Amino acid sequence: MKNICVIGTGYVGLVTGVCFADLGNNVVCIDIDPHKIEMMRAGKSPIYEPGLEELLERNLRSGRLSFTDTYAVGMDNADFVFITVGTPMSDNGAADLRYIESAARSIGAALKGPVTIIDKSTVPVGTGDMVSEIITEHAKPGIPFSIVSNPEFLREGSAVRDFFNPDRIVLGSLDRSAAQQVAELHAPLGAEIIITDLRTAEMIKYASNAFLATRISFINEIAHICEQLGADAKEVARGMGVDKRIGPYFLDAGIGYGGSCFPKDVLALHHMAASSGCHPQLLQAVMDINKDARRRFVEKVQTLLDGLNEKCIGVLGLSFKPNTDDMREAPSVDIIEVLQKSGAHVKAYDPVAMERAGEVLPSVTFCATAYDAAKDADALLIVTEWNEFKQLNWEKLRNFMRRPIVVDGRNLYDPREMADRGFVYWGVGRGMPPTLLVQPAVRKDEHLVTGD
Numbered sequence: 001m002k003n004i005c006v007i008g009t010g011y012v013g014l015v016t017g018v019c020f021a022d023l024g025n026n027v028v029c030i031d032i033d034p035h036k037i038e039m040m041r042a043g044k045s046p047i048y049e050p051g052l053e054e055l056l057e058r059n060l061r062s063g064r065l066s067f068t069d070t071y072a073v074g075m076d077n078a079d080f081v082f083i084t085v086g087t088p089m090s091d092n093g094a095a096d097l098r099y100i101e102s103a104a105r106s107i108g109a110a111l112k113g114p115v116t117i118i119d120k121s122t123v124p125v126g127t128g129d130m131v132s133e134i135i136t137e138h139a140k141p142g143i144p145f146s147i148v149s150n151p152e153f154l155r156e157g158s159a160v161r162d163f164f165n166p167d168r169i170v171l172g173s174l175d176r177s178a179a180q181q182v183a184e185l186h187a188p189l190g191a192e193i194i195i196t197d198l199r200t201a202e203m204i205k206y207a208s209n210a211f212l213a214t215r216i217s218f219i220n221e222i223a224h225i226c227e228q229l230g231a232d233a234k235e236v237a238r239g240m241g242v243d244k245r246i247g248p249y250f251l252d253a254g255i256g257y258g259g260s261c262f263p264k265d266v267l268a269l270h271h272m273a274a275s276s277g278c279h280p281q282l283l284q285a286v287m288d289i290n291k292d293a294r295r296r297f298v299e300k301v302q303t304l305l306d307g308l309n310e311k312c313i314g315v316l317g318l319s320f321k322p323n324t325d326d327m328r329e330a331p332s333v334d335i336i337e338v339l340q341k342s343g344a345h346v347k348a349y350d351p352v353a354m355e356r357a358g359e360v361l362p363s364v365t366f367c368a369t370a371y372d373a374a375k376d377a378d379a380l381l382i383v384t385e386w387n388e389f390k391q392l393n394w395e396k397l398r399n400f401m402r403r404p405i406v407v408d409g410r411n412l413y414d415p416r417e418m419a420d421r422g423f424v425y426w427g428v429g430r431g432m433p434p435t436l437l438v439q440p441a442v443r444k445d446e447h448l449v450t451g452d
Contacts, residue, residue, distance in 0.1 A: 003078050003079050004027045007030045008085040009040065011326070014047065014052065021059040028075075075111070078115055080118055081117045081118065085100060087100060087123055088264065089268070108138025109139070111139040116182060117145055118148045119150065120152050122264075147198065149198050167191065169193045173201075176195070206268065227431065254293070254411065259328060264329070266287060301381065309343030315332065317410075318330060322387065333360055349367045371397060385410040409428060
């Protein structure tokens with residue numbers, strides 16, 4: 001059993017703290033928001049993550065988990081201190097390290113004895129060196145500490161499961177013995193442990209996320225080509241995925257990636273590369289294709305409705321992916337903003353994200369059910385692939401809608417089945433609706449607002 005301090009209680013920090021407590025460690029989580037502290041002390045999670053609140057309550061009752069807003073309390077007798085604060089995008093695309101710097105200063109001021117400081121936030125290459133310098137500057141002379149980079153690979157919506165079943169544990173440090181101690185902390189998870197130097201570990205996270213984002217943009221590029229040539233992108237991806245050299249993951253054509261990681265990490269890596277004299281043309285293409293996927297999705301709606309002004313649009317799904325309420329860089333935001341700028345009225349439903357969505361989309365009409373969102377709609381858009389959308393009563397929906405038009409940004413449904421149900425259906429990379437094949441399609445209304 002170890003004493004662990006976790007700084008920051010966002011998606012990464014809270015999952016990390018709660019799960020390490022569930023492994024039998026004593027964990028204190030630090031956050032500067034007193035409202036969040038009181039909420040978590042009461043056993044309530046400030047974020048939606050399947051299974052997290054149950055673990056939170058259990059470990060609070062056991063006494064292994066506690067929360068504070070004071071570094072001196074959180075770090076008292078700590079063997080390990082995890083930094084899990086956010087690193088949002090700055091205006092120029094670089095990672096904003098103000099929270100990392102603030103945490104490092106506070107750690108230095110509260111440092112009393114030997115400790116291993118573990119940077120779990122996604123940070124630019126070289127940040128570990130910067131954190132070490134800041135802590136040294138603010139700590140009393142002579143107190144030893146070590147810095148270890150331990151990038152996280154938790155997926156929102158399955159973060160608890162990912163913590164307990166990791167593909168690998170990446171550790172980077174200039175102090176091999178400190179890295180080995182962190183490896184022992186993770187030993188109960190039974191995963192392969194990769195120990196490397198500090199900067200290589202920091203780079204592994206960016207390279208991993210950029211590669212996954214590249215796969216998504218690649219299949220979306222293929223889907224666009226399939227749509228023009230009459231091929232089925234979903235079957236193309238299936239045929240590709242059985243190749244062991246390729247595999248089936250991250251080959252779902254749609255409206256692009258979003259969330260707190262891929263957009264900012266690809267952009268941050270692009271910024272790092274450009275700043276160091278490299279020419280990151282592939283990364284630029286990945287970002288451009290991702291943006292185009294959202295634009296083409298709106299153009300489909302505009303084409304089917306012959307314009308968007310005064311149209312009523314129902315949107316199903318708001319969070320950037322299912323099983324989370326996270327709205328950061330969610331495709332729904334860009335899509336809805338363009339619809340509204342083009343004169344459409346938008347009604348939306350999401351199983352868990354509507355409260356957070358209201359903060360960024362205040363003029364949307366939020367509905368209690370998917371059927372309410374479809375009522376009197378000229379078109380229904382599938383934006384997030386929540387499980388409950390896979391078993392909708394389509395006869396009921398069709399009767400509610402003003403026009404039976406469905407534009408599916410996640411390819412949840414079979415085009416032929418939707419046509420048999422009486423819908424004009426348009427997915428991603430799966431051909432055009434029959435109504436568009438008998439006459440030339442309007443590719444883009446000159447009055448469509450793109451948001452560029």
